[in-house]
Amino acid sequence: MRAVKTEILKAIKDEAGFVSGQELCDRFGVSRTAVWKAIGQLKEEGFQIEAVRNKGYRLLSSDDVITEAELMSSMEGGFIKKIVYYEETDSTNIRAKKLAEEGAPDGTLVVTDFQNAGRGRRGRMWVSPSGTGIFMSLILRPDILPSSASMLTLVAALAVYDGIKETTGLETVIKWPNDIVAEGKKLCGILTEMSAELEGIHYVVTGIGINANMTGFPEEVGESATSLRILTGGPVRRSRLIAVVMKAYEGYYVKFKSCGSLAGLMDVYNEHMANLGREVKVLDPAGAYTGKALGIDEKGELIVEKADGKVVRVVSGEVSV
Ligand code: BTN
Numbered sequence: 001m002r003a004v005k006t007e008i009l010k011a012i013k014d015e016a017g018f019v020s021g022q023e024l025c026d027r028f029g030v031s032r033t034a035v036w037k038a039i040g041q042l043k044e045e046g047f048q049i050e051a052v053r054n055k056g057y058r059l060l061s062s063d064d065v066i067t068e069a070e071l072m073s074s075m076e077g078g079f080i081k082k083i084v085y086y087e088e089t090d091s092t093n094i095r096a097k098k099l100a101e102e103g104a105p106d107g108t109l110v111v112t113d114f115q116n117a118g119r120g121r122r123g124r125m126w127v128s129p130s131g132t133g134i135f136m137s138l139i140l141r142p143d144i145l146p147s148s149a150s151m152l153t154l155v156a157a158l159a160v161y162d163g164i165k166e167t168t169g170l171e172t173v174i175k176w177p178n179d180i181v182a183e184g185k186k187l188c189g190i191l192t193e194m195s196a197e198l199e200g201i202h203y204v205v206t207g208i209g210i211n212a213n214m215t216g217f218p219e220e221v222g223e224s225a226t227s228l229r230i231l232t233g234g235p236v237r238r239s240r241l242i243a244v245v246m247k248a249y250e251g252y253y254v255k256f257k258s259c260g261s262l263a264g265l266m267d268v269y270n271e272h273m274a275n276l277g278r279e280v281k282v283l284d285p286a287g288a289y290t291g292k293a294l295g296i297d298e299k300g301e302l303i304v305e306k307a308d309g310k311v312v313r314v315v316s317g318e319v320s321v
Pocket residue numbers: 090091092093094115117118119120121122124126134135136137179188189190191207208209210
């Protein structure tokens with residue numbers, strides 16, 4: 001059962017005209033005072049709600065709000081069980097791991113409007129300015145082997161690809177293993193972390209950062225990053241994009257769990273993969289080499305054909321275009 005505030009928000013979002021206070025009371029079995037309190041809280045969160053005597057409440061507009069109530073009322077299906085929203089935090093991955101340690105359920109999504117210590121892969125920082133990007137981390141407790149957890153990163157990449165396509169129409173590519181790229185620049189990064197023992201996983205946290213409404217980037221990332229706003233010329237409603245990504249994630253996750261691998265998702269992943277069939281440089285710590293990218297296998301490893309015809313599988317690491 002969703003919180004009253006979330007239910008009321010959904011009811012006034014779904015209705016073009018007014019919804020009477022009495023109807024809200026009857027529908028959700030709460031008092032007038034409870035409705036009034038929830039409306040007040042929503043206004044504080046940035047929703048413009050018109051209240052007219054004898055008519056009720058009407059949603060005029062909401063800025064690009066991503067509070068718990070807005071996100072919960074935007075979600076479709078029951079995949080996301082709980083949303084934890086922070087106006088500001090260090091890193092949603094750090095928060096999510098802490099919440100998971102404290103028992104947060106499978107399907108908890110941690111979201112913030114501003115990360116003051118956003119983290120990328122390989123210890124890099126992740127630029128996370130206030131009010132513009134999507135910074136979220138999903139807590140899952142899948143019954144899979146720890147060695148399979150990295151595949152969830154590729155599942156997330158597919159979901160982000162779909163979410164961007166559905167909400168903006170933009171065609172992107174996935175740079176193995178998990179960067180979403182358009183016009184050669186990075187739009188999204190994914191960082192998966194887990195806590196496990198030999199026999200099983202306690203939890204997996206998949207952190208997703210999407211450059212949604214940024215209009216520019218600091219010099220450090222400069223030329224290598226872009227945003228949906230820069231590419232499409234218009235603002236993106238972050239709550240909708242988050243909801244669509246989570247819906248897509250659910251579909252892919254179900255398929256992934258039923259196969260126990262990426263066998264059922266390999267083809268779609270390879271379809272979206274940047275530089276499939278083209279030359280890539282594998283930055284192997286033991287020495288970089290070049291080869292032709294043939295796609296991923298069912299474990300999510302990148303299959304590369306070297307110049308001498310030998311076929312190798314890249315388990316992890318960086319591949320440059
Ligand atoms: C990368 O380096 O490509 C991965 C970037 C991952 C960024 C996201 S933003 C939400 C979550 N919280 C973090 O601190 N990092 C991830």
